[in-house]
Amino acid sequence: MLIVACIKQVPDTTQVQIDPVTNTLVREGIPFIMNPFDTHALEECLKLKDRFGCRVAAISMGPPNAEATMRKALSLGADEAILLSDRAFGGADTLATSKVLATAIAKLAEQDEIALVICGKQTIDGDTAQVGPGIATRLGYSQLTLVDRIEELDMQGRRIRVRRKLEGRHEIVEAPLPALLTVVREINRPRYAKVPMRLMAGTAEIQLWNNQILQLDATTIGLKGSPTWVSRIFSPERTTGEMLGDGINDPVGAAGLLVDKLLEKELLAL
Amino acid sequence: MQPNPAIIAPLFIASLVLFAASLYRRFRLVRLGQPEERFDRLGARFRAMLVYAFGQKRVLRKPFGFNHLVIFWSFIILLLANLEFMVSGIFPALSLARLPASIYGPLLTCFDIASLLALAAALIAMIRRCIFPPYPEGRTFEAYFILTLIALHMAAFFGIHATEIALGRATVDAWMPASSSLAQLLGNQREPLLESIASGCWWLHAVVLILFINLLVPYTKHLHIITSILNCFLRRFELPNSQPWEEFAAGRSYGAAAVDQLTWKDLFDSFACTKCGQCQNVCPAGITGKPLNPRQVIYDIKLNLQRNGAALQQGGAAAVPLIGSAGAGSVAEDAIWACTTCGACMETCPVFIEQMPKLIKMRRHLVQMEAKFPEELLNLFENMEQRSNPWGIAPSERSKWHSILEVQPFEAGKTEYLFYVGCAGAFDSRSKQVTLAVATILNAAGISWGILGKEERCCGDSLRRLGNEYVFDRMAQENVKLFQEKGVTKVITQCPHCFSTLQNDYRQYGLELEVIHHSQLIDELLQSGRLKLKQQVTDLGRLVYHDPCYLGRHNSVYTAPRQVIATATGSAPLEMERHHNNSFCCGAGGGRMWLEEFLGTRINLTRVREALAEKPDTVCVSCPYCMTMLEDGLKDEQAGQVRVRDVAEVVAEGLR
Ligand SMILES: Cc1cc2nc3c(=O)[nH]c(=O)nc-3n(C[C@H](O)[C@H](O)[C@H](O)COP(=O)(O)OP(=O)(O)OC[C@H]3O[C@@H](n4cnc5c(N)ncnc54)[C@H](O)[C@@H]3O)c2cc1C
Numbered sequence A: 001m002l003i004v005a006c007i008k009q010v011p012d013t014t015q016v017q018i019d020p021v022t023n024t025l026v027r028e029g030i031p032f033i034m035n036p037f038d039t040h041a042l043e044e045c046l047k048l049k050d051r052f053g054c055r056v057a058a059i060s061m062g063p064p065n066a067e068a069t070m071r072k073a074l075s076l077g078a079d080e081a082i083l084l085s086d087r088a089f090g091g092a093d094t095l096a097t098s099k100v101l102a103t104a105i106a107k108l109a110e111q112d113e114i115a116l117v118i119c120g121k122q123t124i125d126g127d128t129a130q131v132g133p134g135i136a137t138r139l140g141y142s143q144l145t146l147v148d149r150i151e152e153l154d155m156q157g158r159r160i161r162v163r164r165k166l167e168g169r170h171e172i173v174e175a176p177l178p179a180l181l182t183v184v185r186e187i188n189r190p191r192y193a194k195v196p197m198r199l200m201a202g203t204a205e206i207q208l209w210n211n212q213i214l215q216l217d218a219t220t221i222g223l224k225g226s227p228t229w230v231s232r233i234f235s236p237e238r239t240t241g242e243m244l245g246d247g248i249n250d251p252v253g254a255a256g257l258l259v260d261k262l263l264e265k266e267l268l269a270l
Numbered sequence B: 001m002q003p004n005p006a007i008i009a010p011l012f013i014a015s016l017v018l019f020a021a022s023l024y025r026r027f028r029l030v031r032l033g034q035p036e037e038r039f040d041r042l043g044a045r046f047r048a049m050l051v052y053a054f055g056q057k058r059v060l061r062k063p064f065g066f067n068h069l070v071i072f073w074s075f076i077i078l079l080l081a082n083l084e085f086m087v088s089g090i091f092p093a094l095s096l097a098r099l100p101a102s103i104y105g106p107l108l109t110c111f112d113i114a115s116l117l118a119l120a121a122a123l124i125a126m127i128r129r130c131i132f133p134p135y136p137e138g139r140t141f142e143a144y145f146i147l148t149l150i151a152l153h154m155a156a157f158f159g160i161h162a163t164e165i166a167l168g169r170a171t172v173d174a175w176m177p178a179s180s181s182l183a184q185l186l187g188n189q190r191e192p193l194l195e196s197i198a199s200g201c202w203w204l205h206a207v208v209l210i211l212f213i214n215l216l217v218p219y220t221k222h223l224h225i226i227t228s229i230l231n232c233f234l235r236r237f238e239l240p241n242s243q244p245w246e247e248f249a250a251g252r253s254y255g256a257a258a259v260d261q262l263t264w265k266d267l268f269d270s271f272a273c274t275k276c277g278q279c280q281n282v283c284p285a286g287i288t289g290k291p292l293n294p295r296q297v298i299y300d301i302k303l304n305l306q307r308n309g310a311a312l313q314q315g316g317a318a319a320v321p322l323i324g325s326a327g328a329g330s331v332a333e334d335a336i337w338a339c340t341t342c343g344a345c346m347e348t349c350p351v352f353i354e355q356m357p358k359l360i361k362m363r364r365h366l367v368q369m370e371a372k373f374p375e376e377l378l379n380l381f382e383n384m385e386q387r388s389n390p391w392g393i394a395p396s397e398r399s400k401w402h403s404i405l406e407v408q409p410f411e412a413g414k415t416e417y418l419f420y421v422g423c424a425g426a427f428d429s430r431s432k433q434v435t436l437a438v439a440t441i442l443n444a445a446g447i448s449w450g451i452l453g454k455e456e457r458c459c460g461d462s463l464r465r466l467g468n469e470y471v472f473d474r475m476a477q478e479n480v481k482l483f484q485e486k487g488v489t490k491v492i493t494q495c496p497h498c499f500s501t502l503q504n505d506y507r508q509y510g511l512e513l514e515v516i517h518h519s520q521l522i523d524e525l526l527q528s529g530r531l532k533l534k535q536q537v538t539d540l541g542r543l544v545y546h547d548p549c550y551l552g553r554h555n556s557v558y559t560a561p562r563q564v565i566a567t568a569t570g571s572a573p574l575e576m577e578r579h580h581n582n583s584f585c586c587g588a589g590g591g592r593m594w595l596e597e598f599l600g601t602r603i604n605l606t607r608v609r610e611a612l613a614e615k616p617d618t619v620c621v622s623c624p625y626c627m628t629m630l631e632d633g634l635k636d637e638q639a640g641q642v643r644v645r646d647v648a649e650v651v652a653e654g655l656r
């Protein structure tokens, strides 16, 4: 029995800035991390591994340097790591991305029966939250998004019951396996890698799958297979509001100005 | 008077053989530990043994220390007497009495006086333990039993000699003032009674002696009479300022989760502990109600070793875990995480036991082998690894503190000093003010300095003290490489944690830097006249100074900050009750800065109250963590009118 974690390597967005001239992301020198939601996806897989003893495969589509993130997945306890990397995959939108990922998962299913595929809710760079549902649709798996708790997993009966976190309410959903879950942060607390595992992961094999292995029509993947394109990225201008004082060098002064302002606008009563 | 050697000889010989065997068994237990070098610098080691064991230097610092010195030296002197007692029991011909009277006489005087002093000291110790126990749980059967036997032993000594004199059998009775006085009291007793007292005392003396060497010494804390002397010889010479280096390679395990993963010296420590309780009396964690007691940690290691020793010697597994809440013989995880690594325990221990590093070894195991730690640390560890600062702020913001000041980048040859600002100095809004003050002072004194700006990384101090040695190791290697590439040789730090890490920990990576804490540099500049204040700082009122552990106890910098304050304000700072090497931690060291303080009361409140007792207007610090802890504490104590100032801020005030 196999459980698959979909993991994307993303730039550490707290460190990403937008070039004000070209309106593109300044990616130079920015370190990459495992997409934070995906750390929860992987953790959920690992917890199921601890419970059911199934195998966990981590897969990612990305450039060759995504190997670092794959090693992190191994150090946390994934049994195998597959990196889908090919120039032909580059420039993909969510449609093309989910196609490549779905094909790779289908290929894994040839070797071992898949119970679950777990994705993060969304990424912190693309932010679309479309890739998970895209994979589920293509593979015909049950699609369970925004999961914050697996209520019950019956491997024999091949059913799963999860709790979905929606705005202001929860929804309990039951579905047959195989299923694709997208998970929110609240679902678990990711573990920390043990040193012997890190050392092992440092030299472990990362399987590299290119399009020769997946054999996809080149016009349906990568840039060519992507109907979406980005026309402009920009930071929204602040149109109203003002900066009060110098909070860094004179915090007390700035706080005073703020209080005065609030009093003046009668937002604060003394 | 002596019983027949045919009875005595087998008894004494058996007892001595047993004694040797039990010591050997202890020695074999100690050998279960990992290797560690403790036989270098022999000269200094012998000196340490003389000063601290025979001179009892650290013992004398404490109340009733002199009493202990008396017992110690009496024992040394009486060692000869007891040796003679046993040897002559076996071979009556080998008696000191055969020495010329001019030697034998003074020897007897020494024995006589030593016995009297030891008897008095043992009685004083018993009364003291009743009235003012060294620590609350100190009234143990073990302690009273040992003291009682000491007293009995001395009493028996006098019994033997007084009856001997009274019976007119002593050759040199004039030489034993105490025994002679007792003999006078016995003088008019009938001979048979005296005979039976004599033989009764002889047997008492013999039995107590046998109890000493076959029960007390090998099996109770009394073993310290041998091991603590050796422990002074085996002491470590560095202050408690660094942690042992760990090698990362496949197949190894990290830290200690079993006694045989500690070093032999760690195990030896557990046999050297005198249970004096001084470490527990100074431990900020224990004092504020956390489940950490350094004395108990050492004792649990000993128990664990004794319980698991046999199995481990046969290559088996330990039955009692070293870490866990199993009770006796195990150290609880909450205790392990409670340590602030303040070093007070090591500073006070009369016999140089190293409590804190053992706790760090256990942390290393928990973090590195089990990934088990308080949950607040997960973020810290990720932030450190990902963004090289504890808060996880983007590294590009490291240079924001000097937005209002022109600052040079460090360039070897062009700038003399690297000002290593540190994470707090670069990111913490309060500490940024200190950074600016330091920069202002450096400029005023015409120092040539530069910074690494965005290239600066965290020194890794918290990681190392929290047991995350693996990530510390990688950060240290990167930093060392960066420093070497940049040609950095002289570094100014404004944080004692950076100071200690760069200076002491990085030495293990082959980097020898001249690291200077800002208080030291400012002191030098003021003393040499390179820095001239425009005015005396008068508006800080009554000012009390708090010693940061990593500047004071870990690196012995005590006078520089005080001298700086004295020069800037015109008067020396006030001292709190605990200061200099007895200073009390603010609660933030050892990575505790990043942990919630769920158990007991808060350490910073204890320290703030101690400061407030001096009725200060200003509490002066020289560490960003102390700054945070004391400012928070003052707010909680509703003493917001009392300011906290870094020494640099005090001086910068004088430059306005
Ligand atoms: C506004 C916008 C800007 C873009 N800018 C660029 C750009 O500058 N350069 C560029 O190359 N592309 C860019 N893309 C392309 C790209 O569409 C997405 O990054 C990619 O398709 C994944 O979508 P997402 O990041 O929104 O993932 P989401 O749909 O938010 O991700 C959901 C989950 O799917 C899984 N997942 C997503 N992607 C992968 C993957 N690659 N491997 C494994 N698992 C994955 C993860 O589990 C993730 O948590 C942009 C897309 C958008 C919408």
Ligand code: SF4
Pocket (backbone or CB within 6 Å): B279, B282, B283, B284, B285, B286, B292, B294, B338, B339, B340, B341, B342, B343, B344, B345, B346, B355, B356
């Ligand atoms: S280092 Fe400080 S906190 Fe830790 S055990 Fe020793 S005295 Fe207690």
Ligand code: SF4
Pocket (backbone or CB within 6 Å): B272, B273, B274, B275, B276, B277, B278, B279, B280, B294, B295, B298, B348, B349, B350, B351, B352, B353, B355
């Ligand atoms: S460890 Fe040292 S200070 Fe603590 S009880 Fe033992 S001998 Fe005393």
